Amino acid sequence: MAAAVEHYxxxxxxxxxxxxxxIVVAPYYRAIADQLIAGAQAELxxxxxxxxxxxxxxxxxxxxxxxxxxxxxxxxxxxxxxCVIRGETTHYETVCNDSSRGLTLLGLxxxxxxxxxxxxxxxxxxxxxxxxxxxxxxxxxxxxxxxxIALARTWAGQKKGIGFKPAP
Numbered sequence: 001m002a003a004a005v006e007h008y009x010x011x012x013x014x015x016x017x018x019x020x021x022x023i024v025v026a027p028y029y030r031a032i033a034d035q036l037i038a039g040a041q042a043e044l045x046x047x048x049x050x051x052x053x054x055x056x057x058x059x060x061x062x063x064x065x066x067x068x069x070x071x072x073x074x075x076x077x078x079x080x081x082x083c084v085i086r087g088e089t090t091h092y093e094t095v096c097n098d099s100s101r102g103l104t105l106l107g108l109x110x111x112x113x114x115x116x117x118x119x120x121x122x123x124x125x126x127x128x129x130x131x132x133x134x135x136x137x138x139x140x141x142x143x144x145x146x147x148x149i150a151l152a153r154t155w156a157g158q159k160k161g162i163g164f165k166p167a168p
Contacts, residue, residue, distance in 0.1 A: 012047055012143065013150035019076040021145060023053040024065045026082035029123070035130040036081040036116055039138030044079075047146050051079075059084050059095050059117050063102025070111045076152075077112035077145040081138055083126045084119050092119075112148035116141025 023040050027033040037053060044051045056065045059082040066078045080103055086092045096119040107113045116138050120126045129137045 010143070010147060012043075013146050015048060015150065015153070019047070019049045019146065019149045020074065021049050021051045021077045021079060021142070021149075022066070022069050022073070022075045023051055023079045023081060023142075024056060024062050024069075025053060026056050026059045026062055026117075028058055029083045029085070029126065032083045032118070032123075032126045032130045033081060035127075035132050036083075036118075036138030036141075039130075039132035039136040039140075040079045040081060040114075040116065040142040042132065043139040043142035043146070049146065058082070059099040060102075062099055062117065063106055066103070066106055066111060066113060070106065070109075077114070077149040078106075079114045079116060079138075079142045079145050081116040081141060082118070083130070084117065085123060085126060086121050107148075110152075112145050112152055114141035114143065114145030114148070 021044055023037065025033050025037055041051065054065060056062055062080045062082060066080065069075055069078065084092060084095045099117055100115065103113050103115050118126050118129050118137060120129065129135045132138065
């Protein structure tokens with residue numbers, strides 16, 4: 001069981017300028033989503049970040065919403081929150097795989113995304129993982145976004161030296 005395993009947690013990054021973060025949540029399972037949101041907001045607040053929260057119909061829409069925001073707004077990072085619980089059909093695999101793939105592609109394109117979409121077998125598993133005072137996967141997703149924002153800021157403006165350099 002994951003709760004019995006000790007995990008290392010990176011120290012919270014600090015910022016000279018407060019990051020602006022968008023939380024995108026699919027509240028299909030409202031009580032679970034509310035715990036994920038509470039955990040994410042607490043982590044962002046503790047880091048001094050400003051944040052907004054928007055809701056989308058389901059987990060498949062989360063990457064699209066983040067992609068729109070990345071193209072049209074000035075957010076430094078994103079927290080993806082939702083829950084997919086296995087049902088009786090293969091729809092579970094489609095939603096899990098495609099939402100995760102979409103978030104990964106956004107990250108590889110430069111968006112700082114923390115993935116807090118739970119993919120579980122049962123409601124009980126989701127509740128344990130979502131609980132803000134417990135496993136706090138919403139807070140973990142926010143922490144991941146903050147760490148990526150810190151890395152992006154550290155490396156911003158650095159050039160790889162591609163091309164010709166003028167003679168001195």
